[in-house]
Amino acid sequence: MAQDKTKRPETPRPIRGTQDMLGDSADRFAHVVDTFERVRKLYGFRRIEVPVFEATAVFARSLGESTDVVAKEMYSFEDRGGDSLTLRPEFTAGIARAYITEGWQQYAPLKVATHGPLFRYERPQKGRYRQFHQIDAEIIGAAEPLADVELLCFADQLLKELGINDGVTLTLNTLGDAQSRDAWRAALVAHFEGHRDALSEDSVDRLARNPLRILDSKDPRDKAVVDAAPGIDAYLSDEAAAFFDKVTSGLDAAGVAWERNARLVRGLDYYRHTAFEFVTDRLGAQGTVLGGGRYDGLIENMGGPVTPAVGWAAGIERLGMLLDHIQSDALDVAFxxxxxxxxxxxxxxxxxxxxxxxxxxxxYRGNIKKRMQRANDARAKFAVIIGDDELAEDVAIVRNLQTGVQTKQPIEHLGQIPFSLLDGMSLGRAVDATGSIVDLLTGDQAPQ
RNA sequence: GCGAUCGUAGCUCAGUUGGUUAGAGCGCUGGUUUGUGGUACCAGAGGUCGGGGGUUCAAGACCCCUCGAUCGCCCCA
Incomplete structure (x- = not known):
């Protein structure tokens, strides 16, 4: 009664930035994952599973200890033994760790794919959650530009099969090899130092912390200085230029459309050569649909052998939001x-x-009317109605829910004869027939 | 961490310059049809107006605090 309300325990609230999915959003999610799994096999990427949490060092090492990303944007906690653990904020570091500790080097070059939840301690906004989900593909132990090309073809085909390639562009850049990258970076810092006064406060800040990031500043005040900034091309070594050329010509050969974005960068030092993002303007502030690049320096950073690698990841929720229309699975028969x-x-x-x-x-329950409604809501093609009257005759009513035509059918036919044949005309019993399916037709076609 | 907007039924929302008993659509339950869905009609159940405090004769509305959500900034591995 009324006083029970005061006794009702308080329901725990969902954690900020987590989502519960049912219906449309869950269907979209499943469709993205299903499509990814299907296309991944076409490209020979092996499915792997890696832990959802790792020693904090796995991610801290891959990010460089000092960045505030490590301090402020990871879900870290101490376990009972006092070890610092972190819920994975990305796939690559954990996969790199597994590559080293599980001896996966013997399979190099190794093409792997996975998907699952990731966690970042950030404020949620459109297309951005604290627990989110990604699909991920990596090629480890391949220094050849063909690996970059194959990975990009995979991504391109996936987006096409999801039907979201319209309004999505592949933007591509090269960061060169280590020498090219360092030379370019030095030139950029010099350029921005020279125009310090013209930069926004945020960008002056970035100049000290992460100067490459100034290139994708959203502040209009930075635009002129950014536009005048030196591109990497002048600093590319011959080898790096040749590498990039092989990637782009490979994409052309495969018929994958791309655009050069000389301003596209990666903040972390282990990134080399190819960097890419598939971008859209349909997701508010979160424009990247799928992103990745070559990280030749990472595995070495984690104490492994020198290992070239390239990979990408994409947010499942974001991809799901871009899907046009998802039809949930229809039902063949409702009993x-x-x-x-x-x-x-x-x-x-x-x-x-x-x-x-x-x-x-x-x-499980409900009167016939209720059950018919449910069958209809589930978009069932046929309803099979069996009551005491039907049981007495050993028949079932087979009703086509699109046409509304229903017939009585011997129960033994259900499961033996396709519904397309049971639709609309009553069949006789097999024992009365001479062996031909035609003999089963009784001519009793009048619907109720 | 910062800023803006918003919290009214299970869902989407209305609610006038503060004024009696807070409404609609959808959904749910039942009925018209005791065994037939999709359409229609009728009835019913369902509300701590996010929470706390304040102003007032009177607060869903106004003020303060708080919690939460959304969008954006920072960050973006």
Missing amino acids: IPMGEAAEKVAVRILSELRRSGLVCEMG
């Missing part, structure tokens, strides 16, 4: 038994049909 005896018969036929691959359902 509507009335009474316990009918229920038992229905359970038997239901099992047979499911084993033969039909999508079937039977509700």
